[in-house]
Structures are given as structure tokens and as C-alpha cells.
Amino acid sequence: RLHRIACIPGDGIGVDITDAAIRVLTTLSSTLGGFEFDFTTFDWSSDNYLSRGYYMPSDGLSQLRAFDAIYFGAVGSPAVPDHISLWSLILPIRKALNQYVNVRPTRMLQGVKSPLGECATEDLDWVIVRENSEGEYSGQGGVSHEDTAHAVATEVSVFTQVGIERIMRFAFETAKGRPRKKLTMVTKSNAQRHGKFPHLIPTEESVLGGFFLVAHGGLGMVLWDKVFYEVAKDYPDVEIDKMLVDAMTVRMVLHPKTLDTIVATNLHADILSDLAAALSGSIGIAPSSNLDPTRANPSMFEPIHGSAPDIAGKGIANPVGAFWSAAEMVRWVGEEKAADGLMKAIENVTARGVKTKDLGGSEDTKGVTDAVCQEIEDL
Amino acid sequence: RLHRIACIPGDGIGVDITDAAIRVLTTLSSTLGGFEFDFTTFDWSSDNYLSRGYYMPSDGLSQLRAFDAIYFGAVGSPAVPDHISLWSLILPIRKALNQYVNVRPTRMLQGVKSPLGECATEDLDWVIVRENSEGEYSGQGGVSHEDTAHAVATEVSVFTQVGIERIMRFAFETAKGRPRKKLTMVTKSNAQRHGKFPHLIPTEESVLGGFFLVAHGGLGMVLWDKVFYEVAKDYPDVEIDKMLVDAMTVRMVLHPKTLDTIVATNLHADILSDLAAALSGSIGIAPSSNLDPTRANPSMFEPIHGSAPDIAGKGIANPVGAFWSAAEMVRWVGEEKAADGLMKAIENVTARGVKTKDLGGSEDTKGVTDAVCQEIEDL
Numbered sequence: 012r013l014h015r016i017a018c019i020p021g022d023g024i025g026v027d028i029t030d031a032a033i034r035v036l037t038t039l040s041s042t043l044g045g046f047e048f049d050f051t052t053f054d055w056s057s058d059n060y061l062s063r064g065y066y067m068p069s070d071g072l073s074q075l076r077a078f079d080a081i082y083f084g085a086v087g088s089p090a091v092p093d094h095i096s097l098w099s100l101i102l103p104i105r106k107a108l109n110q111y112v113n114v115r116p117t118r119m120l121q122g123v124k125s126p127l128g129e130c131a132t133e134d135l136d137w138v139i140v141r142e143n144s145e146g147e148y149s150g151q152g153g154v155s156h157e158d159t160a161h162a163v164a165t166e167v168s169v170f171t172q173v174g175i176e177r178i179m180r181f182a183f184e185t186a187k188g189r190p191r192k193k194l195t196m197v198t199k200s201n202a203q204r205h206g207k208f209p210h211l212i213p214t215e216e217s218v219l220g221g222f223f224l225v226a227h228g229g230l231g232m233v234l235w236d237k238v239f240y241e242v243a244k245d246y247p248d249v250e251i252d253k254m255l256v257d258a259m260t261v262r263m264v265l266h267p268k269t270l271d272t273i274v275a276t277n278l279h280a281d282i283l284s285d286l287a288a289a290l291s292g293s294i295g296i297a298p299s300s301n302l303d304p305t306r307a308n309p310s311m312f313e314p315i316h317g318s319a320p321d322i323a324g325k326g327i328a329n330p331v332g333a334f335w336s337a338a339e340m341v342r343w344v345g346e347e348k349a350a351d352g353l354m355k356a357i358e359n360v361t362a363r364g365v366k367t368k369d370l371g372g373s374e375d376t377k378g379v380t381d382a383v384c385q386e387i388e389d390l
Numbered sequence: 391r392l393h394r395i396a397c398i399p400g401d402g403i404g405v406d407i408t409d410a411a412i413r414v415l416t417t418l419s420s421t422l423g424g425f426e427f428d429f430t431t432f433d434w435s436s437d438n439y440l441s442r443g444y445y446m447p448s449d450g451l452s453q454l455r456a457f458d459a460i461y462f463g464a465v466g467s468p469a470v471p472d473h474i475s476l477w478s479l480i481l482p483i484r485k486a487l488n489q490y491v492n493v494r495p496t497r498m499l500q501g502v503k504s505p506l507g508e509c510a511t512e513d514l515d516w517v518i519v520r521e522n523s524e525g526e527y528s529g530q531g532g533v534s535h536e537d538t539a540h541a542v543a544t545e546v547s548v549f550t551q552v553g554i555e556r557i558m559r560f561a562f563e564t565a566k567g568r569p570r571k572k573l574t575m576v577t578k579s580n581a582q583r584h585g586k587f588p589h590l591i592p593t594e595e596s597v598l599g600g601f602f603l604v605a606h607g608g609l610g611m612v613l614w615d616k617v618f619y620e621v622a623k624d625y626p627d628v629e630i631d632k633m634l635v636d637a638m639t640v641r642m643v644l645h646p647k648t649l650d651t652i653v654a655t656n657l658h659a660d661i662l663s664d665l666a667a668a669l670s671g672s673i674g675i676a677p678s679s680n681l682d683p684t685r686a687n688p689s690m691f692e693p694i695h696g697s698a699p700d701i702a703g704k705g706i707a708n709p710v711g712a713f714w715s716a717a718e719m720v721r722w723v724g725e726e727k728a729a730d731g732l733m734k735a736i737e738n739v740t741a742r743g744v745k746t747k748d749l750g751g752s753e754d755t756k757g758v759t760d761a762v763c764q765e766i767e768d769l
């Protein structure tokens with residue numbers, strides 16, 4: 012079985028860890044046999060943007076569509092404003108290739124310690140399902156009166172019934188497939204209402220100083236919450252609850268054991284998944300899968316960490332998040348057994364204490380990569 | 391000196407902890423002398439909303455304007471949807487009384503343990519300055535095609551030059567007044583651009599599959615970031631840095647010592663201040679001050695925790711956040727020495743291990759309140 016993989020190392024440590032991931036994947040296929048990877052590398056980076064004027068060529072997305080999966084390193088450079096680099100590369104890929112789900116598992120790897128004083132390995136085992144196509148990342152908005160003292164900027168979050176329903180279904184399926192069958196929905200519907208509000212009508216007096224006339228009836232939940240409860244009806248075996256995003260951070264820190272599968276909007280999940288990675292030891296270990304569950308387009312796999320310009324090219328980046336992301340890719344293209352093997356190899360290595368500095372170890376990228384390749388050969 | 395205080399206990403444990411705070415404040419003034427509080431209690435609650443149809447009477451905000459300060463317990467009830475209770479009480483007060491700053495200090499109180507395994511008392515000492523009047527809480531937006539399969543909801547964040555500038559100035563002044571003179575600005579300008587984007591023009595091809603034409607020039611930062619750097623010029627003695635909100639959670643967990651004063655938007659700061667409270671031991675200890683720095687309107691002081699319906703009326707709520715909020719109020723109305731005394735009394739009590747269950751102790755609300763009153767008398 013041949014799997015064609017598009018590799019976009021991108022910027023900074025994205026290059027270091029993509030190299031490492033390709034080595035590990037090659038070792039995996041040659042050791043286990045029965046399948047092969049054909050890697051094609053794309054030099055779409057901030058450096059090349061600065062010399063050429065673009066990240067992707069005009070047929071970039073079409074080129075990607077020809078692959079079975081995309082492996083992404085990182086994007087971001089001190090020389091290019093973030094909102095250019097990101098909106099020119101990672102965000103257009105997610106959107107155009109219909110990768111409307113971003114799956115971000117977090118758990119304590121063997122041999123890795125949580126910064127939480129009292130967190131056992133089995134206490135933290137979550138999957139965050141992130142809406143990846145709309146919400147706060149819709150890119151709508153603008154500035155009026157720019158560069159004046161009365162400038163006004165708006166940013167419009169767009170939520171659709173279709174967009175919410177598909178992410179909720181994916182989240183429920185994920186929860187259903189896990190032993191605890193528990194799904195926590197994250198929202199901020201109390202303050203961000205994104206919905207019409209027929210039952211709360213400010214009167215003239217409210218402007219002058221104080222009265223909100225509350226009309227009864229029509230008390231629908233806001234769209235995100237509402238669709239969650241609608242979809243929940245199809246999953247009576249999944250235990251559900253709802254958390255406000257601010258209170259969710261408290262629960263993650265103080266009661267990690269009570270959480271399992273989590274579904275959240277694009278921005279909320281972005282924040283919570285970084286927090287989750289930190290609580291599991293380091294942002295350097297966490298993987299992410301940008302999925303088009305319809306499989307009409309290739310899905311994209313990337314560690315959740317960024318390009319870390321401060322340590323780029325020094326050979327010291329933690330490659331574990333890259334390897335774990337690679338394992339998720341291997342699973343997505345159908346090589347379940349190889350994915351399990353790779354995860355086992357990674358955990359054998361962390362368990363032995365072969366770790367980079369961010370995890371309290373003293374190895375470099377190559378040291379950890381060598382060790383993982385060795386473990387694969389010993390599987 | 392007489393200070394007229396409007397008390398709004400609100401819902402759930404808001405009632406328990408407001409009672410406790412009034413007792414402590416009364417003990418404070420009678421023990422120290424030289425000033426007095428005149429408390430007027432308003433029964434604006436979800437229960438009364440259910441029977442009367444409104445939270446505040448039509449002249450509610452005008453009534454509040456007559457006071458020197460407002461003490462707020464909590465609002466939220468299982469019997470009323472959050473977006474009604476909040477938009478009928480706490481949010482209109484913040485907005486109408488021009489309380490555009492929300493100050494949320496976090497530090498390790500004596501005798502309180504952080505859930506972070508390796509966090510010494512001096513490692514965590516932050517002030518989060520929250521924009522409290524606009525941004526994600528602007529309340530604009532609506533639903534089209536409601537209750538159909540193609541429903542679309544929008545939520546509009548509104549940022550203004552005036553709104554950003556005044557919160558940035560307050561944050562810089564706060565940072566300047568603290569020993570380390572360090573201000574970290576939180577943003578997500580890479581993905582949420584809230585601004586026009588003249589330099590990135592999607593061409594027809596971008597829709598068809600892939601190309602973003604990048605025009606050079608006009609690379610202004612988005613408004614929030616831009617105003618931050620403008621205001622920074624007036625504060626050359628304050629050391630600044632910028633963090634993306636997702637990465638900020640990682641830094642708070644893994645490198646708490648590197649942070650001091652923090653400025654963030656309404657939603658970002660809402661999330662980060664809950665996280666901060668959890669990292670400092672419990673959501674039950676954290677205070678907040680909703681300030682109108684112009685002093686044209688009374689400011690409002692409230693613990694950051696909510697109404698906690700599950701433990702309401704049981705007499706077991708942690709009153710420390712309420713006392714700390716009261717101390718901030720005492721300071722705001724000009725009784726510096728009394729404020730210091732109250733903080734000392736609170737910390738003497740936590741240091742002695744007189745704590746509620748959320749902090750690992752075994753006391754109830756009354757026990758902690760008695761102990762704080764005793765400490766005040768012993769000051």
C-alpha cells in the first residue's frame with residue numbers, strides 16, 4: 012500500500028521536526044513492511060514569501076488535493092506579521108480542504124510529569140474536538156475611521172447550523188467510541204449571545220439609565236448550545252454536560268479527572284488545547300489532526316506548537332508532538348497497527364527518560380529521534 | 391467619613407458571601423474608627439425576576455448612581471437562562487456606569503497551595519487588567535434563517551480606538567505602579583484580525599483553489615495591537631511583551647514567574663482570570679473591581695466566582711474572594727489603611743489554616759468570617 016504524503020515543513024522548528032518525522036515514518040514502513048510512504052516536500056515558508064511574494068503558488072491547494080494526507084510543520088516568522096503568514100498558509104488550507112474538524116488529544120505520556128502537583132497518569136486523558144472552519148476564525152470584519160481617534164474595528168464570528176451540527180456529530184461519535192462516553196460542551200452563551208434576542212428588549216429608558224423590558228417566550232438557547240442539545244438526542248448513551256469557557260479552565264486545572272471528550276468553538280478550543288498541552292507536560296508533545304471526515308480532501312496533521320523562532324535550527328526542539336501527529340496520520344490513512352506501534356515506540360522512549368529539556372530531560376531532537384527509530388526496530 | 395455602599399447580593403452563594411462581607415466591613419469600620427459604611431441592599435435577583443418579571447426596576451441604574459460604590463455578590467440561577475440574567479443585571483451595570491476597567495489581581499495568599507507542583511508563593515503575583523466595556527461583549531449580532539437547517543448566527547466584536555486606548559493607559563499606569571514595571575499584552579491578532587486587510591487580497595483563484603495575492607504596504611497591526619504599541623511610547627520605563635492568548639495559558643502554567651501585569655480583551659481576560667484564580671488555589675479567593683476610573687460613576691466590586699447553585703444556602707461557600715473584593719472597595723473609596731488591615735486579617739486567617747474545603751480546609755463560611763473578624767479586632 013502506497014501513501015502519498017505532502018510535507019510542508021514551513022518555518023522555524025517546523026523544519027527540524029518535519030525532518031525528524033519523515034525519518035521516523037520511513038523507519039516505521041521499512042521495519043513493519045506492507046506499506047510505503049511517498050513524501051513530496053513543499054517549500055512554502057515565510058522566507059520564500061519574503062523573496063517570492065507568496066507562500067503557496069496559485070495552484071497550491073489543487074496540488075495538495077492530489078495527496079492522501081498532508082504533514083505540516085509550523086508557520087510563523089518574526090519577519091512576517093502573523094496575520095499574513097497564517098492567513099496565507101495554514102488557515103486557507105484548513106478552510107479550502109474542508110478540514111472542519113481539528114482533533115487534539117491530550118494525555119500523560121509514560122515518564123512525563125504534569126506541572127499539576129497531584130495529577131496521576133490516568134487523571135488526564137482528554138480529546139478536544141475543535142470546530143475548525145468558522146466561528147471566531149471566519150475572517151469577516153473591518154475598520155472604519157482607520158488611523159483616526161475614533162477608529163472602530165469589528166470582528167464577526169459566524170456560526171452556522173450546518174457547521175455546528177457536523178462538528179457536534181463528530182464530537183458525539185468520538186465520545187461514543189471512548190470508554191467513558193462523556194462529552195463536555197464548552198460555550199460562553201451567557202455573555203456572547205450570537206443570536207437574536209427577542210425576549211430582552213432594551214427600552215428607551217435602558218439607554219437613559221436602566222430598564223430592560225423582558226418579554227417572555229422565545230427563550231431558545233443560542234445556536235451553538237441549541238444544536239448541541241438537538242444532536243445529543245441521537246446519542247442517548249453519551250453522558251453530556253456544558254461548561255462556560257472561563258470555568259472550564261478551572262475545571263481542567265483542579266478536576267482533570269472529571270473530563271473526557273470536549274467540544275468547543277474554533278477560538279475556545281484553540282485556547283483550551285494549549286492549556287491542555289501545558290497541563291500534560293509541554294506544548295512540545297501535543298498533536299493535532301485537521302480532518303475532512305468526508306475524505307473528499309486530504310487531511311492535515313501538525314503538532315500544535317508553533318515555529319519557535321528562538322530555538323529554530325538549533326536541533327533542540329521536542330519532536331514528540333511531531334511524532335504523535337505522524338501517528339495520527341498513519342492511523343487516518345488506514346495503517347492502524349503501524350500507528351499503535353509508533354505510539355508505543357514514542358512512549359517507550361519518554362518512559363526511559365529520553366526527553367528534551369522542556370520535559371525535564373537533556374536530549375536533543377536527534378537523540379529522541381534516534382531512540383524512537385531504535386524502538387521501532389525493536390518492536 | 392461616611393461611605394454609602396449599594397449591596398446587590400443577587401443569587402445563590404452571592405447572598406451568603408455578601409452577608410459575610412458586610413459583617414467583616416462593619417467590624418472593620420467599628421474597630422478602626424474614623425469612617426463608616428452605610429449599606430443599602432437591593433433585592434435584584436433571579437428569584438425576584440421570576441416573580442416580578444424584571445431584575446432592576448426602571449430607575450435601577452439611577453439609584454445606583456447615588457452611591458459611592460457597589461458591592462455585588464453573584465448572579466445566575468438554574469431557573470433563568472444565563473444570557474437573560476447576566477444581560478439584565480451585571481452586564482448593563484458594567485456598561486451603563488462606564489466601568490470600562492475590570493482589575494483582577496491574583497497572588498498566592500499565605501497558607502494557600504497552588505495546584506502547580508512547583509510554585510512558590512512569590513512565583514505567582516499578577517494583575518490582569520480586563521477591558522470591560524466592548525470587544526467580544528458588545529452584544530451585537532443576530533440570527534438569520536432561525537430554526538431552519540441553514541440558520542446563520544453572527545456575533546460581532548467591536549473594538550474602538552477610544553476603548554482600547556483608555557484600557558491600555560490604565561494597564562500601563564498599573565504596571566508602572568508595581569515593582570517590576572512589566573506589562574504583557576494578550577492578543578490573537580494572527581487569526582482574529584478585526585481590521586481591514588488591505589495587504590492580503592484574495593483573488594478569484596483563491597476561491598477556486600488557492601492563491602492569495604499579497605499586496606505590499608499598509609501593513610498596520612490590527613487595532614488592539616497597534617494602540618498598545620502607540621500607548622507604550624508614553625511609558626518608556628515599562629517593559630512590554632505580547633502573547634497570543636493560547637500560548638498565554640501555557641506560560642501561566644509553566645512559567646508563572648515571568649508574568650506581572652497583563653492586559654487583555656473582555657473575553658480573553660475573562661478566561662485567563664479564571665485560570666489565574668485556579669492556579670492560585672481556588673476560584674473562591676479571587677476578587678474583581680469594575681472601575682470607572684473617571685469616578686463620575688460608582689465602581690463595583692465582586693468576587694470572580696459565580697452563584698454556585700449547587701452549594702448555595704449551605705453556608706459552606708469560601709468568603710475569601712468576597713473579603714478581598716471588599717478590601718479593594720475599601721481602598722477605592724479612600725480608606726487605604728483599612729484596606730491593608732483587611733488584607734492582613736484575611737491572610738492571617740488563611741495562613742493559620744482556617745480555610746474552606748476548596749482550599750483543603752474544613753471550615754465553613756461562618757468559621758472563616760468569625761476568624762477574619764477576630765483578626766481585625768486584634769490588628
Ligand SMILES: CC(C)[C@H](C(=O)O)[C@@H](O)C(=O)O
Nearest residue numbers: 097101102281315580581636
Ligand atoms: C497558527 C494559528 C493560526 C493556529 C490557530 O489559532 O488555529 C494555532 O494557534 C493552532 O492552534 O493551530
Ligand SMILES: CC(C)[C@H](C(=O)O)[C@@H](O)C(=O)O
Nearest residue numbers: 201202257476480481660694
Ligand atoms: C457572569 C459573566 C457575565 C461574567 C463575565 O463573563 O464577565 C463572569 O464570568 C465574570 O468573569 O465576571
